[in-house]
Amino acid sequence: MRVLAIGDIHGCSKALNKLLTAVSPSPEDFVVTLGDYVDRGPDSRGVLDRLIEFQATGRLVALRGNHDQMMLEARHGAEEEMIWRLCGGQQTLESYAPPGDVGKLEHVPQRHWDFLQNQCVNYYETDTHFFVHANAYADLPLDQQPDFMLFWERLTDPDPHHTGKIMVCGHTSQESGLPLNLGHTICIDTKVYGTGWLTCLDVMYGQVWQANQEGQQRTACIDDFAVGT
DSSP states (O other), X not given: OOEEEEOOOTTOHHHHHHHHHHHXXXXXXXXXXXXXXXXXXXXXXXXXXXXXXXXXXXXXEEBOOHHHHHHHHGGGOHHHHHHHIIIIIHHHHHHHOOTTSOOOGGGSOHHHHHIXXXXXXXXXXXXXXXXXXXXXXXXXXXXXXXXXXXXXXXXXXXXXXXXXXXXXXOSSOOTTSSOEEOSSEEEOOOOTTTTOOEEEEEXXXXXXXXXXXXXXXXXXXXXXXXXXX
16 A cells, blocks of 8 residues: 655646556545645636545545635625635636636535545654644644644645654745755645646655646656755
8 A cells, every 4th residue: 555645736736636547546545635726727616626636535535625625715795705716726727717708706616615625634643754734843743833834834844743654745835846855854735737747655665756737747766856956
């Protein structure tokens, strides 16, 4: 069995589909997506449709990212909706727009709201790794981490977690398009929107797959990106 982590997708369904084809998860594999499924890319609707379909197999744990949280909060009022639109929500709503119309919150199907609000989780852990969207305090258990840390805090020289487990995260986009490997922390947000890549990491065996919106695909080993080597 493989445990496969996928970084921030940001509405890039072409890259996601190419990546899943390359990785080819088996019925024994387990996939953890690190959040930020929506915003900035052109097809947030398609991304959520694909994840909901995959979740039905029982092999997906989907984390909630800060952009997913902003989308949920956009329903609370005009100010929240405006903030979200300025942070990429405009592109998300455009992916839901009927022909000849502009995208509106009411165009988002209920199954998408349910997925983001009720099916996504804030963190996940195994015996050797834990998975968060953004970051975690090194001295706190995961169930005591504040939301701003899990969703918003960027990586700035993180310390090893007190459990000794390796943290796998996204959120802090790597402009190089390559994963960041600090040993005790691995960041796989490789900025797929624009000219970047979407990354999948086999956390136990270290294989890395990447795909982009142009349909290109490449592979590597996470040890190739170890800082200081």
